[in-house]
Amino acid sequence: MTSLAASDVGSTNVTKRGEAGRAGGDVRSDLHVSFEGRASGGIEIELRSRVELYYGEVIRQQARDVLRALGIEHGFLELVDEGALPFVIAARIEAGVRRAGLGESKSALPEMSALPALSARDRLRRSRLYLPGNEPKYFINAGLHAPDAIILDLEDSVHHAEKDVARLLVRNALRAVDFGAAERMVRINQLPLGLADLEEVVPQAPDLILIPKVETAEQVSDVVGAIESIAKRAGITRPIWLMPILESALGIENAFAIATASERIAGITVGLEDYTADLGVVKTAGGIESLYARQRVVNSAHAAHVQAIDSVYSDVADADGLLCWGEASRAMGFEGMGCLHPIQIKIIHRAFSPTASELEKELAIVSAYEDAQARGLGVVSLGSKMIDAPVVQRALKLVARAKQMGIAADRAATGEQP
Amino acid sequence: MTTVATSGLVTNAIGRRVPTLVNGREQLPYKGVDAHRPAGRKAAPPIRSNSNYPTNGDKRVPDLETALRLCGLHDGLTISSHHHLRNGDRVALTALKTAARMGAKDLVWFPSASFPCHELVIDLMKSGAVHHIEGSMNGPLGDYCSHGHMRGLGVLRSHGGRWQAVQDGEVHIDIAVIAAPTADFFGNADGSHGKSACGSLGFALADSVYADRVIVVTDNLVPFPCVPWQIQGNNVDYVVEVDSIGDPALIVSGTTQITRSPDRLRISELVARFLRDSGIMRNGFSFQAGAGGIALAFVDYLARMMKAASVKASFVRGGSTKYLVELLNEGLIGYILDGQTFDLDAVRSIASDPRHVATSPFTSYNFHSKGNFASMVDAAVLGATEVDINFNANVVTHSDGRLLHGIGGWQNCLFAGCTILAVPSFRDRIPVIVDEVTTATGPGELIDVIATERGIAINPRRQDLLDAVKGKGLPIRPIEEIKAEVEKICGGKPAKPRLLDRPVAVVKWVDGTVLDTVWQVVDDNPYAPLVSGGE
Numbered sequence: 001m002t003s004l005a006a007s008d009v010g011s012t013n014v015t016k017r018g019e020a021g022r023a024g025g026d027v028r029s030d031l032h033v034s035f036e037g038r039a040s041g042g043i044e045i046e047l048r049s050r051v052e053l054y055y056g057e058v059i060r061q062q063a064r065d066v067l068r069a070l071g072i073e074h075g076f077l078e079l080v081d082e083g084a085l086p087f088v089i090a091a092r093i094e095a096g097v098r099r100a101g102l103g104e105s106k107s108a109l110p111e112m113s114a115l116p117a118l119s120a121r122d123r124l125r126r127s128r129l130y131l132p133g134n135e136p137k138y139f140i141n142a143g144l145h146a147p148d149a150i151i152l153d154l155e156d157s158v159h160h161a162e163k164d165v166a167r168l169l170v171r172n173a174l175r176a177v178d179f180g181a182a183e184r185m186v187r188i189n190q191l192p193l194g195l196a197d198l199e200e201v202v203p204q205a206p207d208l209i210l211i212p213k214v215e216t217a218e219q220v221s222d223v224v225g226a227i228e229s230i231a232k233r234a235g236i237t238r239p240i241w242l243m244p245i246l247e248s249a250l251g252i253e254n255a256f257a258i259a260t261a262s263e264r265i266a267g268i269t270v271g272l273e274d275y276t277a278d279l280g281v282v283k284t285a286g287g288i289e290s291l292y293a294r295q296r297v298v299n300s301a302h303a304a305h306v307q308a309i310d311s312v313y314s315d316v317a318d319a320d321g322l323l324c325w326g327e328a329s330r331a332m333g334f335e336g337m338g339c340l341h342p343i344q345i346k347i348i349h350r351a352f353s354p355t356a357s358e359l360e361k362e363l364a365i366v367s368a369y370e371d372a373q374a375r376g377l378g379v380v381s382l383g384s385k386m387i388d389a390p391v392v393q394r395a396l397k398l399v400a401r402a403k404q405m406g407i408a409a410d411r412a413a414t415g416e417q418p
Numbered sequence: 419m420t421t422v423a424t425s426g427l428v429t430n431a432i433g434r435r436v437p438t439l440v441n442g443r444e445q446l447p448y449k450g451v452d453a454h455r456p457a458g459r460k461a462a463p464p465i466r467s468n469s470n471y472p473t474n475g476d477k478r479v480p481d482l483e484t485a486l487r488l489c490g491l492h493d494g495l496t497i498s499s500h501h502h503l504r505n506g507d508r509v510a511l512t513a514l515k516t517a518a519r520m521g522a523k524d525l526v527w528f529p530s531a532s533f534p535c536h537e538l539v540i541d542l543m544k545s546g547a548v549h550h551i552e553g554s555m556n557g558p559l560g561d562y563c564s565h566g567h568m569r570g571l572g573v574l575r576s577h578g579g580r581w582q583a584v585q586d587g588e589v590h591i592d593i594a595v596i597a598a599p600t601a602d603f604f605g606n607a608d609g610s611h612g613k614s615a616c617g618s619l620g621f622a623l624a625d626s627v628y629a630d631r632v633i634v635v636t637d638n639l640v641p642f643p644c645v646p647w648q649i650q651g652n653n654v655d656y657v658v659e660v661d662s663i664g665d666p667a668l669i670v671s672g673t674t675q676i677t678r679s680p681d682r683l684r685i686s687e688l689v690a691r692f693l694r695d696s697g698i699m700r701n702g703f704s705f706q707a708g709a710g711g712i713a714l715a716f717v718d719y720l721a722r723m724m725k726a727a728s729v730k731a732s733f734v735r736g737g738s739t740k741y742l743v744e745l746l747n748e749g750l751i752g753y754i755l756d757g758q759t760f761d762l763d764a765v766r767s768i769a770s771d772p773r774h775v776a777t778s779p780f781t782s783y784n785f786h787s788k789g790n791f792a793s794m795v796d797a798a799v800l801g802a803t804e805v806d807i808n809f810n811a812n813v814v815t816h817s818d819g820r821l822l823h824g825i826g827g828w829q830n831c832l833f834a835g836c837t838i839l840a841v842p843s844f845r846d847r848i849p850v851i852v853d854e855v856t857t858a859t860g861p862g863e864l865i866d867v868i869a870t871e872r873g874i875a876i877n878p879r880r881q882d883l884l885d886a887v888k889g890k891g892l893p894i895r896p897i898e899e900i901k902a903e904v905e906k907i908c909g910g911k912p913a914k915p916r917l918l919d920r921p922v923a924v925v926k927w928v929d930g931t932v933l934d935t936v937w938q939v940v941d942d943n944p945y946a947p948l949v950s951g952g953e
Contacts, residue, residue, distance in 0.1 A: 028846055051847045053818050054912030062909070083846030086909040140907060141681045144871055342680035 018099030020165045021092035023080035029137035031081040031089060033096035038074040043067055049081035062086060066093045070103035087176035088136040095165040110176040118238060119183050119207035121266045124148045124404045125307055126336040126352040127345045128185060132157035134166035139173050143180030145342035151185040154197050155212045167200045174204035183207045191222055198226050203234035214244035215251045220261035247271035248278040252293045255300035267307030270297045298333035312338035319347055326351025354402055365395035434858055436932040437921050441570045448931040451863055461587035463628050475604040477657045482516050485656040489631035493523040495592035500622035501531035502609055506668030509597035509635050511536055518547035528589060529553040530580060530621035531824045543568060554824020563922050564820040566938040572923030574814055576829035578783025579926050581624045585786045588930055594625035594632045596649060597663045601636035605654025606647035610769035612638030614663045617759020617768045619648045620778030626653040637663045648776055671761050676718055677711030681871045685840050686715035689799055689869045694723045695890035696883055698797050698836055701729050706736040706798040706831055709760040712840045716799050717741050724750050735795050738764040746773060755791060757782055757827060783830035785928045798834035802841050804855045807897050809862030809877045811839055812855040814925055817848050818915045819856055819939045829928050832864035843870040843904045849912055851901040858934040859925055872900050916940050
């Protein structure tokens with residue numbers, strides 16, 4: 001197969017260079033790629049690597065394989081490597097080639113590792129760890145910190161000029177990185193830019209897509225339409241859930257319509273930085289200015305039978321403040337929040353877990369209920385008190401959640417004390 | 419015992435090829451843990467009589483040059499120094515430069531450790547004033563040695579091994595130059611006071627006792643008596659007063675920082691949980707931890723678990739920091755047995771709190787003594803550059819074979835009740851768990867636990883530990899499994915570095931036998947990370 005790329009080179013882009021990735025300074029686990037298409041002369045690779053002694057030959061071979069997959073037969077590839085892992089090297093080379101105007105409609109996909117268990121619509125989502133989409137060094141160990149979910153972020157944490165590059169990195173990470181039991185979420189950009197994100201991301205079967213700055217139900221429908229057509233084309237049958245982020249006064253006003261816009265919606269969440277900016281008010285630690293917005297999200301979510309998920313707590317060093325915020329958030333009706341640093345995960349899990357005494361009380365109610373069921377009694381009573389049906393319902397819900405958290409069955413056996 | 423007069427190579431008890439002759443001295447290859455028990459009498463300093471010293475006790479001389487001349491400086495002598503001033507030290511280099519200016523050649527420098535501030539010793543080796551270094555070499559000195567530029571072989575010893583080498587006569591110190599943050603004219607000296615205070619002066623004790631001649635250099639001369647004194651003036655020949663012995667900012671850090679790396683925090687927490695869940699953390703237990711980021715975070719996690727369980731430790735041995743001082747002040751630990759004092763809070767504490775005690779390699783680490791503290795510690799948490807599937811570990815070279823760190827007290831601490839190496843499973847794509855370590859610094863039979871962010875591997879020899887943590891929810895995994903996972907992430911096994919078949923240094927075991935050889939490096943990768951090291 002004579003490659004299209006080669007003829008492109010011959011006609012137009014002989015000297016166009018494409019660069020991607022970062023090296024130098026304190027950069028780790030990334031690399032800088034510079035690629036220049038040529039009309040002839042085969043592939044020339046120049047590599048400088050921190051790990052040259054150990055993986056120099058492996059990297060050169062991988063570079064040749066990636067170029068071949070992209071249909072490149074001639075060109076000069078310069079790599080400055082700071083110990084990047086193979087999935088990063090592949091993404092950066094592909095980005096460099098594409099920026100050189102070559103490799104169109106081809107890709108060099110890393111091997112797909114085993115996918116985690118299917119994600120349920122109402123699974124635990126206490127903690128969602130944000131991973132900046134163009135910072136590969138944070139990816140590989142993210143799952144070890146056992147968040148309920150990781151979010152590969154293509155939106156606010158990625159510079160405008162790097163969206164194309166980050167997209168490929170996130171795509172490769174979804175294929176190659178083992179995030180453990182964490183749900184694999186991706187925050188795409190707003191449409192239309194987000195469409196290009198979906199093209200790369202949906203075929204990798206992510207578990208959930210976060211849609212930023214949603215203000216209307218139509219915006220959700222647009223994303224749903226795109227996901228469904230891409231998933232169909234790619235043969236993806238695993239569920240892909242949605243979580244719209246409401247980040248403006250209008251979004252908050254339309255919360256219920258948004259929460260009910262699609263069967264795929266698993267939860268709605270709120271972005272307080274943008275929301276407070278929209279209101280033109282200062283974001284405070286106490287959060288009084290966003291109280292209404294958060295309550296509105298909670299109420300709309302519950303009305304729509306989806307999860308209400310809180311924003312993030314941005315002072316990473318303040319563990320006590322985070323715990324306070326999280327406990328208050330749970331008391332309001334939220335089921336989880338975002339994390340900016342892995343050290344927040346355990347604190348958030350603690351905040352969103354029922355306390356021991358709470359759990360004890362609810363367990364007693366559940367056992368009284370089960371006892372009444374077994375004895376065919378219509379009325380549930382605990383001691384001398386009669387228990388109302390909604391109280392039983394709440395207890396059943398809380399105990400079921402606690403079991404998902406692994407704390408109801410046998411608190412002592414988990415060993416995961418803070 | 420066979421006598422080998424040539425510099426041939428033999429294979430020792432852990433399968434490493436080691437030279438039998440080092441710097442003209444015959445060597446014994448490593449025979450195994452506790453297998454070498456030499457007999458005979460210890461080395462001793464020459465007999466001196468107080469009639470040869472001023473009756474008024476005033477041993478001051480105007481400058482270092484005078485002191486060196488009076489000490490009989492000549493070619494080929496061994497000059498020693500200590501590293502309590504760390505990267506702020508100005509005395510060791512000044513002493514060697516002064517000796518060079520006075521025309522001395524072929525000196526052997528015998529520091530308890532060297533630091534980047536000693537880089538200019540390279541010039542003295544090039545000019546011929548210094549023949550070679552016997553002590554840890556890092557950074558530029560490490561590279562100089564690794565590339566085979568040093569005339570003699572480097573000899574790397576643990577802190578305890580340095581004392582052993584002096585005591586059994588393997589190293590004879592001709593002149594000890596002891597930088598002292600406080601001293602009196604008689605030579606009594608201490609490290610816990612003065613503008614250049616560094617805490618303990620324990621590393622200089624052997625030098626003060628065994629050297630032919632001892633010079634104390636101070637920038638804080640106090641009226642007799644200097645109390646407390648850790649160096650006894652009765653061992654000192656001359657006292658030199660100077661403006662400054664070092665840069666206080668580099669002697670102690672203002673604050674030592676706990677790591678914020680989530681992966682390192684995870685390792686630290688796993689180690690603390692291991693101590694708790696294995697039952698090692700119990701009332702009256704003891705532990706050792708260094709001042710590295712992982713070790714500090716480990717202490718922080720452990721302290722919280724101790725509080726939650728109302729457990730107190732009897733003592734902590736090792737380098738001290740403000741974190742240990744806080745535990746001492748909170749009553750969570752009974753004593754700090756201090757080997758090195760790393761930050762300002764720790765220096766203040768050792769100067770004022772009788773429960774914060776200056777120790778030395780003699781009390782803590784020495785092989786030729788009647789027991790030592792390190793083996794009495796219940797758990798030691800240490801680092802490593804590489805670990806292999808037989809639990810052998812490397813702390814002295816980078817995976818590419820270049821000298822990176824000194825041994826410090828690492829080998830000596832392996833004798834603790836439970837030795838835990840807390841290491842990331844890979845660094846910048848370079849696996850830390852390998853088939854065979856580049857340089858064996860510690861034998862696997864003394865290394866009980868490898869704690870990484872991907873799980874904890876327990877040495878199969880320690881069935882008791884395996885049983886103790888069973889069902890406790892810790893991620894206990896076979897070391898081979900963690901290694902395989904890391905190789906999958908990194909894209910296969912790393913290639914072995916090419917090394918020349920020419921020794922540049924040897925690694926001594928705590929008993930003075932030769933554990934391994936450091937070979938000359940060939941690949942000079944200009945893009946390799948800069949190495950910088952502590953002791």
